[in-house]
């Protein structure tokens with residue numbers, strides 16, 4: 001009985017979070033998934049000098065984005081320096097692009 005109440009409370013707590021996530025634009029959810037499984041290790045901490053996300057990251061990303069999204073995506077696909085091609089995954093081009101779009105959406 002207690003278990004049922006807990007599950008109910010959990011479901012209620014999850015609903016607004018899920019609604020918020022789907023409200024946050026038309027991002028391909030595959031991008032966030034790939035980011036969280038493969039890219040976050042370097043790009044959330046700045047490991048190996050990876051351009052970080054979040055507060056204050058705008059000044060790092062603005063010059064990168066000046067070359068245009070296609071070029072930035074192509075670096076993510078082909079790799080550059082310590083940035084492994086496709087973040088070291090076998091993700092296809094569309095998924096890598098979606099991950100980059102997700103990352104860019106987190107630049108502040």
Ligand code: HEC
Nearest residue numbers: 038039042048049050064072075076081082083086087099
């Ligand atoms: C092993 C650490 C590491 C992982 C994992 C990683 N990156 Fe990176 N990434 C880097 C580093 C380091 C750079 C900076 C490369 C440079 O400029 O020399 C970079 C740069 C980038 C850039 C900027 C490209 C530009 O315009 O210069 C993008 C976009 C990017 N990564 C996307 C991704 C995506 C998407 C993933 C996951 C699929 C990913 N990265 C996983 C380390 C990583």
